[in-house]
Amino acid sequence: MRILMCYNKTEFTPGRYLEDALRKVGVEVDVVGAAVDFDQIDHDRYTAVLFVESPTRAPVEVRGAERVSRPKLFWVHHGQNRLAENLRLCEQFQPDLVLMAHSLQLATRFPTKVRFFPFATAADIFNCTRPLTERKWDIAFVGNTSEGVYNQRRAVLKAIRNAFEGRAQITFNAKVYLHKLAVLYGNAKIVINCAADQLRTLNMRLFEGMGCGALVLTDLVDFQDLLFDDGKHYVVYEGMHDVLDKLHYYLEHPDAAQEIASEGHRYVLSRHTYEDRARGLCAIIRSL
Secondary structure: OEEEEEOOOOOOOHHHHHHHHHHHOOOEEEEEOOEEEOOOOOHHHOOEEEEEOOOOOOOOEEEOHHHOOOOEEEEEOOOHHHHHHHHHHHHHHOOOEEEEOOOHHHHHHOOOEEEEOOOOEOOOOOOOOOOHHHOOEEEEEEOOOOOOOOHHHHHHHHHHHHHHEOOEOEEEEOOOOHHHHHHHHHOEEEEEEOOOOOOOOOOHHHHHHHHOOOEEEEOOOOOHHHOOOEOOOEEEOOOHHHHHHHHHHHHHOHHHHHHHHHHHHHHHHHHOEHHHHHHHHHHHHHHO
């Protein structure tokens, strides 16, 4: 199988992780970035064409997509906040299938068939089996805390700091990526997750925290329970008091925390790696 991927990648985008994984499972991958003119390339040499949303960069400019006879797919990473732009790109890309990382409630807005294709963990980076008792940080968070977008997240982190500062080792960070992020999660007993105020969607923190063997303590968003089970793979909290109560409990009951963290790690590494996604993508392409 040979796939043409069309996207402007960065080191830590899901598209880049999937690209690496496709090669690992034996798929030949060619990549184009800024622009692609299908009148100028032999698209018949490809089994399929995959467009990937890359919102931190300008979208790929595409010409002649209507003349491609191979299956075309578009992997969408964002929801309501980029719906208008992704619908515009659908007109340009003319995919046979839209793959959505989350926000399946928007599926009917797209002009073609939609399939759930969530994020995963890059197992070559986010993979740690260090026992929780040997980890430096009791509670860790990495992510954006911009006011106005993440007010609930800011409130949760503030409450955690007020409740546990001086009693637990806490680290809250903003811009930590790739191997540095894996090292941090691999040294954390509990990784906190909290969705944005309005755009409550699945994020990569779930997969990467579990991949690094931490106990992930998270709020619940739509479609998350299609992937993970509360109390088995991770722990779901409901509101401020609940997150504090559960932090107290699992810090005081390390065996219970370790049991869930270990099962979450095993499950993610067996079902939700980008190699799993790559094999799933190959099966989807064959079905088209």
